Amino acid sequence: xxxxQLRKDAARNWDRIVAVARDLVDQGTPLQLNDIARRxxxxxxxxxxxxxxxxxxxxxxxTPCLEALVAHGQRAxxxxxxxxxxxxFLSQIVEAQxxxxxxxxxxxxxxxxxxxxTELKTSLASAGTELLAxxxxxxxxRSDLAAADLVPLMCGIxxxxxxxxxTPHDRIDTARRYLATLLEGMRKPSDA
Amino acid sequence: xxxxQLRKDAARNWDRIVAVARDLVDQGTPLQLNDIARRxxxxxxxxxxxxxxxxxxxxxxxTPCLEALVAHGQRAxxxxxxxxxxxxFLSQIVEAQxxxxxxxxxxxxxxxxxxxxTELKTSLASAGTELLAxxxxxxxxRSDLAAADLVPLMCGIxxxxxxxxxTPHDRIDTARRYLATLLEGMRKPSDA
Amino acid sequence: xxxxQLRKDAARNWDRIVAVARDLVDQGTPLQLNDIARRxxxxxxxxxxxxxxxxxxxxxxxTPCLEALVAHGQRAxxxxxxxxxxxxFLSQIVEAQxxxxxxxxxxxxxxxxxxxxTELKTSLASAGTELLAxxxxxxxxRSDLAAADLVPLMCGIxxxxxxxxxTPHDRIDTARRYLATLLEGMRKPSDA
Amino acid sequence: xxxxQLRKDAARNWDRIVAVARDLVDQGTPLQLNDIARRxxxxxxxxxxxxxxxxxxxxxxxTPCLEALVAHGQRAxxxxxxxxxxxxFLSQIVEAQxxxxxxxxxxxxxxxxxxxxTELKTSLASAGTELLAxxxxxxxxRSDLAAADLVPLMCGIxxxxxxxxxTPHDRIDTARRYLATLLEGMRKPSDA
DNA sequence: CATGAATGAGCCTTCATTCAT
DNA sequence: AATGAATGAAGGCTCATTCAT
Numbered sequence: 179x180x181x182x183q184l185r186k187d188a189a190r191n192w193d194r195i196v197a198v199a200r201d202l203v204d205q206g207t208p209l210q211l212n213d214i215a216r217r218x219x220x221x222x223x224x225x226x227x228x229x230x231x232x233x234x235x236x237x238x239x240x241t242p243c244l245e246a247l248v249a250h251g252q253r254a255x256x257x258x259x260x261x262x263x264x265x266x267f268l269s270q271i272v273e274a275q276x277x278x279x280x281x282x283x284x285x286x287x288x289x290x291x292x293x294x295x296t297e298l299k300t301s302l303a304s305a306g307t308e309l310l311a312x313x314x315x316x317x318x319x320r321s322d323l324a325a326a327d328l329v330p331l332m333c334g335i336x337x338x339x340x341x342x343x344x345t346p347h348d349r350i351d352t353a354r355r356y357l358a359t360l361l362e363g364m365r366k367p368s369d370a
Numbered sequence: 371x372x373x374x375q376l377r378k379d380a381a382r383n384w385d386r387i388v389a390v391a392r393d394l395v396d397q398g399t400p401l402q403l404n405d406i407a408r409r410x411x412x413x414x415x416x417x418x419x420x421x422x423x424x425x426x427x428x429x430x431x432x433t434p435c436l437e438a439l440v441a442h443g444q445r446a447x448x449x450x451x452x453x454x455x456x457x458x459f460l461s462q463i464v465e466a467q468x469x470x471x472x473x474x475x476x477x478x479x480x481x482x483x484x485x486x487x488t489e490l491k492t493s494l495a496s497a498g499t500e501l502l503a504x505x506x507x508x509x510x511x512r513s514d515l516a517a518a519d520l521v522p523l524m525c526g527i528x529x530x531x532x533x534x535x536x537t538p539h540d541r542i543d544t545a546r547r548y549l550a551t552l553l554e555g556m557r558k559p560s561d562a
Numbered sequence: 563x564x565x566x567q568l569r570k571d572a573a574r575n576w577d578r579i580v581a582v583a584r585d586l587v588d589q590g591t592p593l594q595l596n597d598i599a600r601r602x603x604x605x606x607x608x609x610x611x612x613x614x615x616x617x618x619x620x621x622x623x624x625t626p627c628l629e630a631l632v633a634h635g636q637r638a639x640x641x642x643x644x645x646x647x648x649x650x651f652l653s654q655i656v657e658a659q660x661x662x663x664x665x666x667x668x669x670x671x672x673x674x675x676x677x678x679x680t681e682l683k684t685s686l687a688s689a690g691t692e693l694l695a696x697x698x699x700x701x702x703x704r705s706d707l708a709a710a711d712l713v714p715l716m717c718g719i720x721x722x723x724x725x726x727x728x729t730p731h732d733r734i735d736t737a738r739r740y741l742a743t744l745l746e747g748m749r750k751p752s753d754a
Numbered sequence: 755x756x757x758x759q760l761r762k763d764a765a766r767n768w769d770r771i772v773a774v775a776r777d778l779v780d781q782g783t784p785l786q787l788n789d790i791a792r793r794x795x796x797x798x799x800x801x802x803x804x805x806x807x808x809x810x811x812x813x814x815x816x817t818p819c820l821e822a823l824v825a826h827g828q829r830a831x832x833x834x835x836x837x838x839x840x841x842x843f844l845s846q847i848v849e850a851q852x853x854x855x856x857x858x859x860x861x862x863x864x865x866x867x868x869x870x871x872t873e874l875k876t877s878l879a880s881a882g883t884e885l886l887a888x889x890x891x892x893x894x895x896r897s898d899l900a901a902a903d904l905v906p907l908m909c910g911i912x913x914x915x916x917x918x919x920x921t922p923h924d925r926i927d928t929a930r931r932y933l934a935t936l937l938e939g940m941r942k943p944s945d946a
Numbered sequence: 947c948a949t950g951a952a953t954g955a956g957c958c959t960t961c962a963t964t965c966a967t
Numbered sequence: 968a969a970t971g972a973a974t975g976a977a978g979g980c981t982c983a984t985t986c987a988t
Binding site: 188215221222223224 | 975
């Protein structure tokens, strides 16, 4: 997952750093740039040049996952069934957060460090807005649910799963159950 | 909210420390025991004697709120309408978390520092279990919702509210809206 | 030269730190707080608590010398001969800077870190102002020399001595010679 | 001010680097070779090939000014009035230091990095020696003033001006005033 | 019991310099 | 020659915790 155009050696370091960061994130260890440099076998300053802050590194680690979500959002927009499209989209977002520890903090952050992260989050929000509008037009979601609620609610579900705990496998189940419950509530019109 | 039996001067220090911590928590400042000692006008060691770790202090700050929730749970158990009882109970939990910054981390923590915190959380869970059972028996909630899901889901809602952002006042509204949506989903039988 | 009211152990550390700093200053080594902590055999934070910045420490090292100058200024104000009083005063300032490496940067600094340093420098400037006024009233200095010129000129002489180089002993001679030359120039009225 | 014989592109880089360094010096920013490379749009190693150390670069920046002073010294040697010749010479040295921030540290340094700098400083000293000898022979300066004192004293005046502070324009005035005072003192025979 | 000085591990960050391309 | 990525020593600072008074 080498993103930028880099010299071969620089690219190798970039990869190592991101790989080490990915491992640490998966272990739940906070990202400390000095520590990462040591583990990646590169100088501290190398890490600092590539990633000015731990947040930038975390966002980079989360990027592939965010990109996949954006791609999924695009596909969902081609689905003829607006209800199913929205539900699939939201399922992906929740499951991604539960599967990839790097995603949740990036999704929940009010502001981003990397412009690319902001672009991806914006794309995701746009897709959500459109999918919600279609579902609402089809009378399939309650009218008091705004586009700006989608991401927070998915973050909330992911957090609930975290609090509930269990093995990674359990968590997927829990996530599906919680999302199903929420979706049920989103369907029934509040004004019915 | 002086909890333990203490000499009068010790009790005064205890109160000061907790009051200072409460202010810091409300400002979103992380609790640093040295800093708290300075602000409270007591020695560091005094803070340490009363609160072995920052977590213990945070739990102490959250205690009144947790106690109020437990009390509310007891009252809810006297409500004749099982659906209303459960909903009131859950509303309180969400609103408390949104209102009191100290509560969310304590509620979400898998383990506690103070035995008293554990007792309160256990009481709360018991009340939830009972209220959920009654509501389920009355056919008012879907069958795949377990007692162990209640607290996580409320933490999730609170987290969603945080991610959504807004002024403290907005947050209460958002919390009500999100909870209403979820409750709607909890009502529909999953097997319907 | 233990300045503040401190506990006995704290005072010992304070003394050690200042003594180490004095040695380093005399060697021309820049003051690095970590390094000083190591040499003084105390923890880093101890140095930081006593002296928030290297400048604060340098000013502390220079303080005894500044105090002596202030005292000398007071004595000079009791001298009946205004010309001799001013010359003695200026001689002391130059010789002190040449003798004590810590003094020159503190004297030349536009702003101070420690209030006490500012007080001392202010006292010194007041004495200079008064001595200059008396000498001028006695017709012994040219009229275009302002009180605000005294300290800069003494710093300049000290700097000239530094640039000239030589052993510590040579420097005293050079300083006297340079000052004598300047004083000669100060005497001759510019409007004569 | 392209000094060495270089290929055209190398010469362009040399010029850019010196120009950037000049700007930084004028702003009072310390010369950091990495930073300079970035600003000049060249690689770090290019800077290093041209200038082994920051001091070498600083001396290069100061060179034109030093050369002008040397040229002025040559002209002063043709002046028929030995007193005026010396005074003009010294005025130039002081005003150059006050005007050009790069000069003062180079003039005050005990040793140089570039041979060319040493040559220039030597030339300047020779001119000073000769001018002083002529003035002394004409009975226009006190006998205890050595050639080796001229540069230090001019550095001292420049330093005094810096300590006095004020706008760049003020500084020129202050410099003239301080130098005039010193010259007055230099004139009077010490044995008078 | 209370105090607050002392500790030092540990993290962050910069920058002069080297070296692969 | 030029480039700029990489290096890592070096220094700065904070904060949880201990311990002498």
